[in-house]
Amino acid sequence: MSEVKLTAETRTEFGKGAARRIRRDNKVPGVLYGHGSDPLHLTLPGHELLLALRTPNVLISLDIDGKTNELAIPKAVQRDPLKGFLEHVDLQLVKRGEKVQVEIPVHTEGELAPGGNLLEHVLDALPVETEATHIPESVTVSIEGLEAGASVLAKDITLPSGTTLAVEDDAVVLQVLAAQAEETEGESAEGEEAAEA
Numbered sequence: 001m002s003e004v005k006l007t008a009e010t011r012t013e014f015g016k017g018a019a020r021r022i023r024r025d026n027k028v029p030g031v032l033y034g035h036g037s038d039p040l041h042l043t044l045p046g047h048e049l050l051l052a053l054r055t056p057n058v059l060i061s062l063d064i065d066g067k068t069n070e071l072a073i074p075k076a077v078q079r080d081p082l083k084g085f086l087e088h089v090d091l092q093l094v095k096r097g098e099k100v101q102v103e104i105p106v107h108t109e110g111e112l113a114p115g116g117n118l119l120e121h122v123l124d125a126l127p128v129e130t131e132a133t134h135i136p137e138s139v140t141v142s143i144e145g146l147e148a149g150a151s152v153l154a155k156d157i158t159l160p161s162g163t164t165l166a167v168e169d170d171a172v173v174l175q176v177l178a179a180q181a182e183e184t185e186g187e188s189a190e191g192e193e194a195a196e197a
Contacts, residue, residue: 003059003133004052008032008042010065019088028086032062032072034093040064042091050086053077056125057102057135060091073100073132094132101129101166104136106157106173110144116179117148123173126154127166136160141174148178 011022011029019029026046033039042064052058053074062070072091080087094100103125112119126139139157146152155169 003061004048004055005061005063006044006048006052007063008044008065011041011043014041023085023087028089030089030091032070032091032093034072035095037093044089046086049089053086053089056105056137059094059133059135062091071095071132073102073135096133098132099129100132100135101127102135103127105138107138107140108143108174109140110142112143112176113145113147115148118177118179119143119146120175120177121173122175123154123167123171126157126173128159128163129166130160130163134160134162136163143174143176146176148176151175 008030011018013021022029022043023046028044028046028049030042030044031039032042042062052060057073060072060074062072064070071094073094074089075092076090077086078088079085092100105125106121106123108119128136130136136159139159141152141157143152151172152174153169154165154167154171154173157173159165
């Protein structure tokens with residue numbers, strides 16, 4: 001679990017015009033909330049924030065106005081749909097030792113059984129509850145030798161120590177779908193014969 005230090009400034013200007021001015025300076029408007037405190041509106045360094053957000057559930061140590069230090073995790077990130085730059089970020093205040101609910105990416109290893117079957121990620125990310133300062137970056141699931149019709153349930157995934165599921169045990173995370181290629185070829189041949197007739 002990586003911790004990234006960022007400097008942040010409190011902001012008092014709001015609205016689209018203020019947000020545009022902030023983004024022109026290569027900075028990103030954001031809000032820090034949680035623990036029953038009033039939301040704190042911040043300006044964050046754009047490039048450093050972009051790099052930090054490449055790590056899922058990154059723990060951010062915020063130096064706010066050079067006066068206070070807070071720990072936060074990203075909860076919502078808005079990006080420009082065309083250019084992809086950061087438009088706004090919501091950060092959740094966390095404390096060391098506190099449990100938080102997050103979603104961690106699911107990675108696979110190994111090969112499916114021969115036969116051209118397809119692997120469907122029903123859940124791309126697994127909802128878990130874990131300590132804020134020890135959020136796992138991802139979980140890895142072996143799909144070695146799985147055949148059509150097989151599925152991996154949430155309870156089948158080995159989680160790191162101190163991490164528990166925040167989803168039903170029998171929730172399907174991955175499933176193997178039977179190959180459809182042969183049927184598709186047969187259907188297209190039937191279609192051609194019908195067209196000729």
